[in-house]
Structure formats: structure tokens, C-alpha cells
Amino acid sequence: MSMRDQLARLDRVQESRLFKLIATGVIILAALGGMLSYALVKHSAEERPAPPVTASVSGGQTAAEAPGAAGGAAADGTETQAEAARRAAMEAQEKSALEATQRAVDDILSARRSLAGVNAGIAIAAGLAIGVVWLGLGLTYLGLLVAAGAVAYPLGAWAGMPGMARFIAGTVVLTAAFTTLMQLLRLGLSAPGPVMSVAKNVLTEAVRMKVSLVFIMLLILGLAVLPGTLNEAAPLRYRVQSFLQYGTAGAYWIIAILTVTFSVATVAFEQRDRTIWQTMTKPVSSWQYILGKWIGVSALAAALIGVSAAGVFLFTEYLRSGPALGETSAYVAEGEEGISEDRFLLETQVLTARVVYENSPPEMDMEQVALNVNQRIESELQVNPEFADLPNGQISESKRAKLAVEVMKGFEQTYRAIGPGESRRYFFDGLGPARGQTRPVVFRYRIDSGSNRPDQVFKLTFSFSGGAPVVRESVLGQYQNIELLTDVVDDKGSVTVLVANADVPRGIQNPETISFQPGSLQMSYSAGDFRWNFLRVAAVLWVKLALMAMVGIFAATFASFPVACLLAFGVFLCAESSDFLLKALENYSTEDIDRTVIWHKVIIANIATLIGNVFKVYGELNPVDRLVDGRLMPWGSVAKGLAVLALGSGLFFAAAGVIFRRRELATYSGK
Amino acid sequence: MVTNLSATSVGSQGTPVVECQQLTKIFKDFWMRDRARAVDGLSFRIERREIFGLLGPNGSGKSTTIKMILGLLRPTSGRVAVFGKPPTDVAMKSRVGYLPEESYLYPFLNARETLDYYGKLFHLDRKTRVRRTDELLDMIGLAGAQFRPVREYSKGMQRRIGIAQALINDPDFLILDEPTTGLDPIGTRQIKDLIIELGRRGKTVLLSSHLLADVEDCVDRMVILYGGKRRAEGTCESLLESQNATSIEADTLDEETVAEIDRVIRARSGGSKTILRVSRPRQKLEDLFLQIVDRARAEHAHTSGATSGGQTASFLRAEQDHGEALIDRLVKSEAATPVAAKVAAVEMSGPAAPKGVDESVIGSLVEGAERPAAGAPGAAEARPQKPGPAQPFQKPPEVDESVINSLLGGGSGASGSGGPHSEQGKGVSPEATPRPGGSGSERGSERGS
Structure with missing residues (x-):
């Protein structure tokens, strides 16, 4: 029997119902066996004695252990009673902090062996395997995986090329997952009717037309090669953050470019090549055609996002399961028990879902503002009588309003700035849910000073809710974190942070004024699981892509391919940059130094404001940044984004339907 | 119009x-x-x-x-x-x-x-x-x-x-x-x-x-x-029937019967009418089509589509003046051929074959699959679009031979009398009656005149 005959025979076997039933049974049994084995292993691990409380975080830098915590207690041998009492209080605070830190470590260790997470993983893998079997590809994929393993394993284990082994294994697994998902989607869209038929046709087109395939392969190869580019010597938290950043953002941009291009192409090329004549002379209405196209492109985007997200997630978990900096093995610190600082930061700041509160200046008293404006006018008139813009030395209301804005801006600048040796208090509200949690509260800040010289390091002193002072060396222009115990949150859910522009315990002040730009003072606490956060982020990314798919289709209903691409990409870039635009506009002046209005800057500012506001919700979602920073993507935000983007998609859909209905499909200007 | x-x-x-x-x-x-x-x-x-x-x-x-x-x-x-x-x-x-x-x-x-x-x-x-x-x-x-x-x-x-x-x-x-x-x-x-x-x-x-x-x-x-x-x-x-003649379809008639019918017609019309030819006079669609298009063009009717082809590009014509002159002469000589002589090629034939299902047609089409013939789509399509002067030079189908034979015979042949020419006429299938060649000659004569 020839090879061809044997393959044909195997194909018949894997497509037989008996094989599918048996294989499904085997997969289910294997999955149950896996779940049971893991539960037993976990149970036996839990019966071992827990590590002692005192050695929790190796080299930890929580507030309690920070160098400044005890630094201020300069003991010169002549300790007064007050100083002794203060020292005792600080020691008690430190002990309490250690206990709280231990709770956080225990929480991290228990979450590591989460039964639910592992079971969910096994269930998803089993589901996919069953899907493959029922697609009639069980033996094909099994053979593919065995062949990939046969090549990758020796490379990784014996030839010293683990990166290449990971690349091969990753490529094969991602390709198999993608093709399986596509087959399942096509199966799901196989119902008769125009919408489903058009949608299924789009998926077939995406896979079989070379342009789409190039993007898809680029994505898969990119994701497979990315792990090999990570610096093995870097702390684990940075490696994970880099991978999350480049993996998620890179995949999103590649898929977005594909989605926009393909959504335009699938409609524009059908008009150019006139294949649309055949479809639209069948009982297919305009809205059915457009909806079908949109479902098809969105399904493709979903498959690609699903595969990318699964790839990123699984490799992140793989990285997480490896040793962090200062660990001999995962979750075991070198020479000590407990976990390393790198691990602690990874688990509490990166692979988590934190709720973030930003500090903002308090509301200004408008009477005070008016008073300040009057004072300003008086002083200006004394120096320059021509300052008045009305007869008899009067000032117009518009000029007063302008001055009021300047006064308020001046107030905000003063609020955000701290002179050398000075200090200022900042308040954070709404942190009530953080009280009693095992994970720490994180204070995140960034200071700017002068031209942010990279070689300059300022020493700042912090005190949280009246606690012991903490001195931190701070690099200009870079975000830094301080982990705080949840005890700093008072009963009202508030935290007060006193910031001194000096090393207070040592009495050394910094040379220049520092400032906190908007958004550079944050307080956050852990409010969810990384895995669910990742799922929500993937969902938001898909919703954004679905909107862009509709924009592309809309553009192609009335414009030729190049014009429609230009338009759709223009919208996409405007939407993606809207958040940046709105932030940049805060510092964008439309006047020169002599307060003369520069009209072209006014026009630019107005256009940017319009774009920023139109895509405000889209821009504010920022899913990738949230994921990389370990910030929570709340379901509320997801729902809000979903609603707004659905509304946007609906508007584009309606417009596309109306335009398409009015189009003369037998005329196309793009050829 | x-x-x-x-x-x-x-x-x-x-x-x-x-x-x-x-x-x-x-x-x-x-x-x-x-x-x-x-x-x-x-x-x-x-x-x-x-x-x-x-x-x-x-x-x-x-x-x-x-x-x-x-x-x-x-x-x-x-x-x-x-x-x-x-x-x-x-x-x-x-x-x-x-x-x-x-x-x-x-x-x-x-x-x-x-x-x-x-x-x-x-x-x-x-x-x-x-x-x-x-x-x-x-x-x-x-x-x-x-x-x-x-x-x-x-x-x-x-x-x-x-x-x-x-x-x-x-x-x-x-x-x-x-x-x-x-x-x-x-x-x-x-x-x-x-x-x-x-x-x-x-x-x-x-x-x-x-x-x-x-x-x-x-x-x-x-x-x-x-x-x-x-x-x-x-x-x-x-659209296709001749408006000036009556066609009677019957089983094959001998000469005496035809002569008898002719006598009846003469008698009833006082000698003003007679049998012109014994066949089914039917204008071909292709002729009608070209006639309509030519008429429209002659009227300078506006069209957004293709019109009759213009002159050959000068760089192509440069070496062909002699050939064109020859063609022109030949066309004029064709034009001088009396139309009546060509009509005479029509012999009395049997009933027309059912349209569209004749096996001989399929046979010829199958042959045409191997080598494009006059009846192949391309050839047929080219004719009405570009009736250029080269048309009389097309390889004439066997129909043209009947035209030549009748011309050589010198007689009208309209009576369907016996003899070598009428025998040859009978040998021509209904589909081979003067369609493409004949009409080509006619068009040539029209252009010539």
C-alpha cells in the first residue's frame, strides 16, 4: 500500500463517527484524570508546614522595611522617653507590616496553585481538542504536534537551542489553534441565508487569499519569536511586562492593520472584480450583505485575537512558572524561605488587576478666584494702564474669564509643585475596598524637575496617613512605586500622602523644585485576578477591532480601495491617538509669548479637540496599557466601551447600508 | 428612427x-x-x-x-x-x-x-x-x-x-x-x-x-x-419572413406538379404572378441585423458604443497600399456580379430541417472545436462588427462553390430543372444554402455600389 493510500485510509478513519466518539471519550477521560491528579498534588502540598512568618519577602521594599523607616530614629545613646515611645510605636508598626506582608505572600502562594485556574485551562484545551476531533482532523493534528515535538524537544533539551525549540513549538501550536478556530467558526456560519453565507465566504477569502495569509503568518511567527527576544538576565517582572507590552500591543496592531485592510478589500475588490454582481442579484439586501461582511471580518479578528491572546497568556504563565530574580526555583527565594522581591512585585503590581485613583487638585473657591483676578487687574493697571480693554479703565467680562482661567491654572501649578525643602499633602479618596485586603496598596508617582536630567536623582520623603517617613531616591521623569500596607487606608477610605522635597531624616534638601504632572500621582489596590483582567482586555481589543471593521466596510461602500483604506486608517489612527491628543492639548498653547493668538494653532487645537472628543471613550479604554500596568479593566468600563463602540458601529452600519443601497454597483471608479 | x-x-x-x-x-x-x-x-x-x-x-x-x-x-x-x-x-x-x-x-x-x-x-x-x-x-x-x-x-x-x-x-x-x-x-x-x-x-x-x-x-x-x-x-x-412572397411548404413535388401549380397561379392572377422559386424564402437574422445597424449608421444615429472600425493605423498600412488597391479592385469586381445570378443558386430543396437540433450541425460544431471554422463563435461574431474590405477573401464555404457553379452554368436554375447543376444543388444541405458566402458577396456588392 502506497503512502498516499495509507494517508487516505487514515483520513477516512479520523472522519469516521466511531473514531470521533472514541477520541472524545479519551480526551474527556484524560482531562478528568489531569484535573484529579492536580487536585491530589495540591492537596498533598497544602498538608506540608507553611513557611515561618518572619521570612516573607526577600529583599522586600515595602513601606515597613524601607530604609527610611528606621533611619530617622538617630540613636545617640541619650534617648529621651518620647523618642523611646516613638521607636516602640515604629517597631509595632513594623511587626504589623511584616504580618500583613506575610498575608500577601500566602495569598500569592495559594493563588499559584489555584485549582480553578488549572481546571479551566485543562477544560479549554480539552474543548479545543474535541473540536479538532469533530472537524475530522484529530489524527492530522496529533501527527503535526508529534512531529513538532520530535523536532523541538531535541533542539531544546540536547542541542542547547531552547529559543528555537520554543519558536517551532509556538508556531505549530498557534497555527493549529488558528486553523481549528477558523474551521469551528466556518462550521458555526454554515447555516443557509445571505448573512451567514457572506460571513463564511469572508473567512474563506481571508485564509485563501495571500495578502491576509501573510498578515496571519506574520502574527503567528511574531508571537512565536517574541519570547526569544526577552533578556533572560532582567528581573522577571520586567520580562513579563515587556512580553505583555510587545505581545499584546504588537498582535493588536498587526490584527488591526489586517482588519482595516481586509474589511476594505473584501468589499472594494468585490465591486472592482464585479463578483458582487452575482451576489447582489440574488435575494440579498444591502444590510444583509454589509452585516455578513462585518460578521466575517469580526469573526476573523476574534479568531486572531483569541489565538494571540491565548499565546500571550500561556507564555506569560510559562514565564510566571519560572524562577524570578533572586529565586532558586519558582516562588522559592535564594537562601531564604518565602518569595523574592521580584516575585512579590510581579504578583502584586503586574500580574494583577488594580484599581487606580489619581490625585487631582481640590475644587477652587470661585470667590477666591474672583478676588485673585481683581488683585491681578489692579496690579496690572498700575504698571500698564493700557491693560484695560474697555473705556474708562474697565475690563471686559471675557478678559476677566480669561484671567480667571489663568489664575486657576496658576493654582493648579502651585498645587502640583513643591519647592526645595518644602512639603505638600495630597489626598486620595475611594480606597475603602482596599481595607482588609491581603495584597498591598501601591503608591505610584513620577516627578519632573527642570529638563529632567537623567543623571539627577532626588531624594524625597513620604509619609502615608501620618505613618513613619519613607525616603526614596527618585529618578526624574520615570514612574516609581511604593507598596503600602492596607492599614494606611483610614475608615473613610482615604489616604493622605505627605511629600517633602528633601531627605527629611538626614536634613538634606533637593536643589530644585519638583512637580507632579496630571496623572503622575496614583494610588491603587488589587481588585481582581490577572486572568479575568486579561480576558476583559482581549474582549475590549476585539470590540475596537469590530468597530474598525465596520469603519473599513463603510468606507468601501462608496470609495475605491486606496481611498477607502486611507479613510479607514485615518479614522483608526485618530481613534488610537485620541487619548494622547487630549492629554497633549492640555499643554498646547495657541498664543505666543506676547499673548498674541496664533490662528493656525487655534485651528489645529480645534481639530485635535474634535478628534479627541469624538473618540474619547475609545481612547480612554487603553486596554494594553492597563494590562501591562496591572490595572483593572472593570466590567463597567468594558460594558460602557462596548455600548459606545456598538453605537458607533451601528451608526457606521446604518450609513453604509444607506450608501450601499443607493450605489450603482455596476459602476466602480477604482479600476 | x-x-x-x-x-x-x-x-x-x-x-x-x-x-x-x-x-x-x-x-x-x-x-x-x-x-x-x-x-x-x-x-x-x-x-x-x-x-x-x-x-x-x-x-x-x-x-x-x-x-x-x-x-x-x-x-x-x-x-x-x-x-x-x-x-x-x-x-x-x-x-x-x-x-x-x-x-x-x-x-x-x-x-x-x-x-x-x-x-x-x-x-x-x-x-x-x-x-x-x-x-x-x-x-x-x-x-x-x-x-x-x-x-x-x-x-x-x-x-x-x-x-x-x-x-x-x-x-x-x-x-x-x-x-x-x-x-x-x-x-x-x-x-x-x-x-x-x-x-x-x-x-x-x-x-x-x-x-x-x-x-x-x-x-x-x-x-x-x-x-x-x-x-x-x-x-x-x-422579423425574418419576406413580406413580398408566399411560401408553401409541402412534401417534395415533382416538376409537373410545380408546373401545374404555376399554371393555376398564372390563371388566377391573370398571368401577373408566377412561382419565383421553389424554396422557403427566409431572410437570415444576421442579414437583418446588419441591415438595421448599417441603416442606423447611415442615418448617423448616435451611439456611445463601438461604431464601424476606422482606418488601419498608418504604421501598419504603409506597406499594404498595393494590397488594398488589389482588394478594392476585387471588391468592385464582386460588386459587378449580378445579384440575380447568386439567387439562381437556390435549388428546389426538401423541407427545412428542424431548427437547432440537426445532427449535422452538431457534427460541424464538434469539428469546429478542433479548428475554428466559419461557424465558430469568434468568426461569426467578427462579421457584423467589422465588415472590412478583406471579407470577400474569406475562405468561402461550400455554398460559394454552388454560387460559382451556378455562375459557370450560366442559367438561373430557378425552375429547379434537372441536370448536373440541379443535382449539385440538391447535394447542398439546407444549412449550406447561400448564407455566409452569399451574404458576404451581397454585402460586398452593396459596399461597391
Whole structure:
């Protein structure tokens, strides 16, 4: 029997119902066996004695252990009673902090062996395997995986090329997952009717037309090669953050470019090549055609996002399961028990879902503002009588309003700035849910000073809710974190942070004024699981892509391919940059130094404001940044984004339907 | 000017399948100025169970009319209704099958997937789709290539898939725009048979074609367009029959019987009428078509489409002056040949063969598949488009030999008398009676004069 005959025979076997039933049974049994084995292993691990409380975080830098915590207690041998009492209080605070830190470590260790997470993983893998079997590809994929393993394993284990082994294994697994998902989607869209038929046709087109395939392969190869580019010597938290950043953002941009291009192409090329004549002379209405196209492109985007997200997630978990900096093995610190600082930061700041509160200046008293404006006018008139813009030395209301804005801006600048040796208090509200949690509260800040010289390091002193002072060396222009115990949150859910522009315990002040730009003072606490956060982020990314798919289709209903691409990409870039635009506009002046209005800057500012506001919700979602920073993507935000983007998609859909209905499909200007 | 040879229409019972009233389509440029008037005040009806032909030279508005019927273009003015509904009515489209002038297919699908896709658009259930797909693939002869992507198909194969997709919904109304383009003679024959069969089954067919012989074999009624306007409309018979003679079809008659009939005619008409020739006098559609187009051109009727070819490019003509002069002389010499002499080539023949089903035709078509003959689509298509001076030099079919023979014989031969020439005349099949060669000579003489 020839090879061809044997393959044909195997194909018949894997497509037989008996094989599918048996294989499904085997997969289910294997999955149950896996779940049971893991539960037993976990149970036996839990019966071992827990590590002692005192050695929790190796080299930890929580507030309690920070160098400044005890630094201020300069003991010169002549300790007064007050100083002794203060020292005792600080020691008690430190002990309490250690206990709280231990709770956080225990929480991290228990979450590591989460039964639910592992079971969910096994269930998803089993589901996919069953899907493959029922697609009639069980033996094909099994053979593919065995062949990939046969090549990758020796490379990784014996030839010293683990990166290449990971690349091969990753490529094969991602390709198999993608093709399986596509087959399942096509199966799901196989119902008769125009919408489903058009949608299924789009998926077939995406896979079989070379342009789409190039993007898809680029994505898969990119994701497979990315792990090999990570610096093995870097702390684990940075490696994970880099991978999350480049993996998620890179995949999103590649898929977005594909989605926009393909959504335009699938409609524009059908008009150019006139294949649309055949479809639209069948009982297919305009809205059915457009909806079908949109479902098809969105399904493709979903498959690609699903595969990318699964790839990123699984490799992140793989990285997480490896040793962090200062660990001999995962979750075991070198020479000590407990976990390393790198691990602690990874688990509490990166692979988590934190709720973030930003500090903002308090509301200004408008009477005070008016008073300040009057004072300003008086002083200006004394120096320059021509300052008045009305007869008899009067000032117009518009000029007063302008001055009021300047006064308020001046107030905000003063609020955000701290002179050398000075200090200022900042308040954070709404942190009530953080009280009693095992994970720490994180204070995140960034200071700017002068031209942010990279070689300059300022020493700042912090005190949280009246606690012991903490001195931190701070690099200009870079975000830094301080982990705080949840005890700093008072009963009202508030935290007060006193910031001194000096090393207070040592009495050394910094040379220049520092400032906190908007958004550079944050307080956050852990409010969810990384895995669910990742799922929500993937969902938001898909919703954004679905909107862009509709924009592309809309553009192609009335414009030729190049014009429609230009338009759709223009919208996409405007939407993606809207958040940046709105932030940049805060510092964008439309006047020169002599307060003369520069009209072209006014026009630019107005256009940017319009774009920023139109895509405000889209821009504010920022899913990738949230994921990389370990910030929570709340379901509320997801729902809000979903609603707004659905509304946007609906508007584009309606417009596309109306335009398409009015189009003369037998005329196309793009050829 | 419209030459309405026959305003009669086939039964106008119930709602017509297609009704066009003063249909006009003007294409505009970017500044909304009129660029081309593709269809100009066109009115016609297609009744149920009718095979309707839409004829005209390139750019005469045939495809534009079809696109308006299908809703792919909107009329600038006028009205079009299909099954009494506007062309944009989605439900109505489930009763329509359409084959465009080229088979615009998804290149990434194979034949089976293509038919399945279009079947789904009609909400056909899986079982029906599978059955119809199998039957259609068998019918068009692509069952063996059904899993190859359509982009690998030849043009003829793509055309066959195009035809199959137009039939997947078993349409009540089938629109075929140049259905035989790119098809080999066998495929062409099959399409003609299919159209006739569909007509027999009560389907309505709108056929647009340059291949006039195809149209003549299939259609019940037709409209001939030029410059977007209707130049003629009527049934095949009404358009093609000679108006100045009566044809009596009978079994083969001997000379005495014919002479007896002739005597009766003379007696009843007082000697003013007689038998002119014993045959079925029938103008060929191709002649009529060219006549209409030539007349329209002579009237300088406006058209947005192709007109008669201009002069050959100068760089091509430079070395051919001598040849052209020779051709001109020959053409003039052809023109001098008396028309009556050619008519004399017609001998008494038996009853005409049933149209469209003669096996000898199929035989010749099969041969034509191997080497393009005068009857091949390309050749037939080229004639009406470019009646240039080279035409008299075409390899004349055997018909021309009969013309030469009759000329050599010197007699009229109209009486159908015996003798060597009449014997030779009998040997010529009905299809081989002076059509292409004869008409070519006639056209040559017309141009010469």
C-alpha cells in the first residue's frame, strides 16, 4: 500500500463517527484524570508546614522595611522617653507590616496553585481538542504536534537551542489553534441565508487569499519569536511586562492593520472584480450583505485575537512558572524561605488587576478666584494702564474669564509643585475596598524637575496617613512605586500622602523644585485576578477591532480601495491617538509669548479637540496599557466601551447600508 | 428612427415578467455632465414563458438594460418592473437567475463551494443544495474538476460554472448575457439546447447575444437595439419572413406538379404572378441585423458604443497600399456580379430541417472545436462588427462553390430543372444554402455600389 493510500485510509478513519466518539471519550477521560491528579498534588502540598512568618519577602521594599523607616530614629545613646515611645510605636508598626506582608505572600502562594485556574485551562484545551476531533482532523493534528515535538524537544533539551525549540513549538501550536478556530467558526456560519453565507465566504477569502495569509503568518511567527527576544538576565517582572507590552500591543496592531485592510478589500475588490454582481442579484439586501461582511471580518479578528491572546497568556504563565530574580526555583527565594522581591512585585503590581485613583487638585473657591483676578487687574493697571480693554479703565467680562482661567491654572501649578525643602499633602479618596485586603496598596508617582536630567536623582520623603517617613531616591521623569500596607487606608477610605522635597531624616534638601504632572500621582489596590483582567482586555481589543471593521466596510461602500483604506486608517489612527491628543492639548498653547493668538494653532487645537472628543471613550479604554500596568479593566468600563463602540458601529452600519443601497454597483471608479 | 417591423407581442396575459417604459440611462462625468446616453427611451415587455432576445452591436445598451432590470444600475428616467416589482425588491430576486457577460466568480472557491455559496443565498437547505450542485456539475461537465479553485479554470469552464450558478435556484426568469462567450462549440450547443428546454418547461428567458445564429435558434421574440434605442421588435418569424412572397411548404413535388401549380397561379392572377422559386424564402437574422445597424449608421444615429472600425493605423498600412488597391479592385469586381445570378443558386430543396437540433450541425460544431471554422463563435461574431474590405477573401464555404457553379452554368436554375447543376444543388444541405458566402458577396456588392 502506497503512502498516499495509507494517508487516505487514515483520513477516512479520523472522519469516521466511531473514531470521533472514541477520541472524545479519551480526551474527556484524560482531562478528568489531569484535573484529579492536580487536585491530589495540591492537596498533598497544602498538608506540608507553611513557611515561618518572619521570612516573607526577600529583599522586600515595602513601606515597613524601607530604609527610611528606621533611619530617622538617630540613636545617640541619650534617648529621651518620647523618642523611646516613638521607636516602640515604629517597631509595632513594623511587626504589623511584616504580618500583613506575610498575608500577601500566602495569598500569592495559594493563588499559584489555584485549582480553578488549572481546571479551566485543562477544560479549554480539552474543548479545543474535541473540536479538532469533530472537524475530522484529530489524527492530522496529533501527527503535526508529534512531529513538532520530535523536532523541538531535541533542539531544546540536547542541542542547547531552547529559543528555537520554543519558536517551532509556538508556531505549530498557534497555527493549529488558528486553523481549528477558523474551521469551528466556518462550521458555526454554515447555516443557509445571505448573512451567514457572506460571513463564511469572508473567512474563506481571508485564509485563501495571500495578502491576509501573510498578515496571519506574520502574527503567528511574531508571537512565536517574541519570547526569544526577552533578556533572560532582567528581573522577571520586567520580562513579563515587556512580553505583555510587545505581545499584546504588537498582535493588536498587526490584527488591526489586517482588519482595516481586509474589511476594505473584501468589499472594494468585490465591486472592482464585479463578483458582487452575482451576489447582489440574488435575494440579498444591502444590510444583509454589509452585516455578513462585518460578521466575517469580526469573526476573523476574534479568531486572531483569541489565538494571540491565548499565546500571550500561556507564555506569560510559562514565564510566571519560572524562577524570578533572586529565586532558586519558582516562588522559592535564594537562601531564604518565602518569595523574592521580584516575585512579590510581579504578583502584586503586574500580574494583577488594580484599581487606580489619581490625585487631582481640590475644587477652587470661585470667590477666591474672583478676588485673585481683581488683585491681578489692579496690579496690572498700575504698571500698564493700557491693560484695560474697555473705556474708562474697565475690563471686559471675557478678559476677566480669561484671567480667571489663568489664575486657576496658576493654582493648579502651585498645587502640583513643591519647592526645595518644602512639603505638600495630597489626598486620595475611594480606597475603602482596599481595607482588609491581603495584597498591598501601591503608591505610584513620577516627578519632573527642570529638563529632567537623567543623571539627577532626588531624594524625597513620604509619609502615608501620618505613618513613619519613607525616603526614596527618585529618578526624574520615570514612574516609581511604593507598596503600602492596607492599614494606611483610614475608615473613610482615604489616604493622605505627605511629600517633602528633601531627605527629611538626614536634613538634606533637593536643589530644585519638583512637580507632579496630571496623572503622575496614583494610588491603587488589587481588585481582581490577572486572568479575568486579561480576558476583559482581549474582549475590549476585539470590540475596537469590530468597530474598525465596520469603519473599513463603510468606507468601501462608496470609495475605491486606496481611498477607502486611507479613510479607514485615518479614522483608526485618530481613534488610537485620541487619548494622547487630549492629554497633549492640555499643554498646547495657541498664543505666543506676547499673548498674541496664533490662528493656525487655534485651528489645529480645534481639530485635535474634535478628534479627541469624538473618540474619547475609545481612547480612554487603553486596554494594553492597563494590562501591562496591572490595572483593572472593570466590567463597567468594558460594558460602557462596548455600548459606545456598538453605537458607533451601528451608526457606521446604518450609513453604509444607506450608501450601499443607493450605489450603482455596476459602476466602480477604482479600476 | 425606429423600424418597428412588428409591434405584435406574444400574449400579454397577466403581469409581464419584465416591463420597461421609456427607460433611459445617461452616464455622467464627475461634474454631473452627460457623458454617454447608453439607453434612450426604451420600452418593451417580456411576457411569461417567453424566450426573449436582446440584440445589438457593442455599446448599443443591451448590458446596461439588463443591469437596470437587475437593479445594478438605476434608470436616469423611465420605469422598469420585474414580476411587477421594482428591481431592488429582494424577494423578487429569488425568482431570477443571472449570468453576466463574464463569469465573475470568487477565485478562491472551487466549483462545488461556489454553487453551495449561491445556493445558500437562496436559503436552500443542505440536502437540496447538495442534490442540485451534483446535478448541475454533471450537466456542465465539471464534476471531475469540482474541487479545483475557480481561478485555475479556463474561461470556458468558468462560463459553465457561471451558468450553473444562474440555475441553482431553478429560476422562473433567467437572464443570460452573452451566455456562449468563451464556450466551445459543444458547450454552445448545450446552452442553446438548455435554453430551448427551459422555454419548453415554461421558464422565461432573456437572452442577450452577439451570436445571431444562437438567438435565431432560440428566441420567440426579440428587440434589436442601436445607440440605446429600439430599432426593431417582433417575433422571429415576423422579423425574418419576406413580406413580398408566399411560401408553401409541402412534401417534395415533382416538376409537373410545380408546373401545374404555376399554371393555376398564372390563371388566377391573370398571368401577373408566377412561382419565383421553389424554396422557403427566409431572410437570415444576421442579414437583418446588419441591415438595421448599417441603416442606423447611415442615418448617423448616435451611439456611445463601438461604431464601424476606422482606418488601419498608418504604421501598419504603409506597406499594404498595393494590397488594398488589389482588394478594392476585387471588391468592385464582386460588386459587378449580378445579384440575380447568386439567387439562381437556390435549388428546389426538401423541407427545412428542424431548427437547432440537426445532427449535422452538431457534427460541424464538434469539428469546429478542433479548428475554428466559419461557424465558430469568434468568426461569426467578427462579421457584423467589422465588415472590412478583406471579407470577400474569406475562405468561402461550400455554398460559394454552388454560387460559382451556378455562375459557370450560366442559367438561373430557378425552375429547379434537372441536370448536373440541379443535382449539385440538391447535394447542398439546407444549412449550406447561400448564407455566409452569399451574404458576404451581397454585402460586398452593396459596399461597391
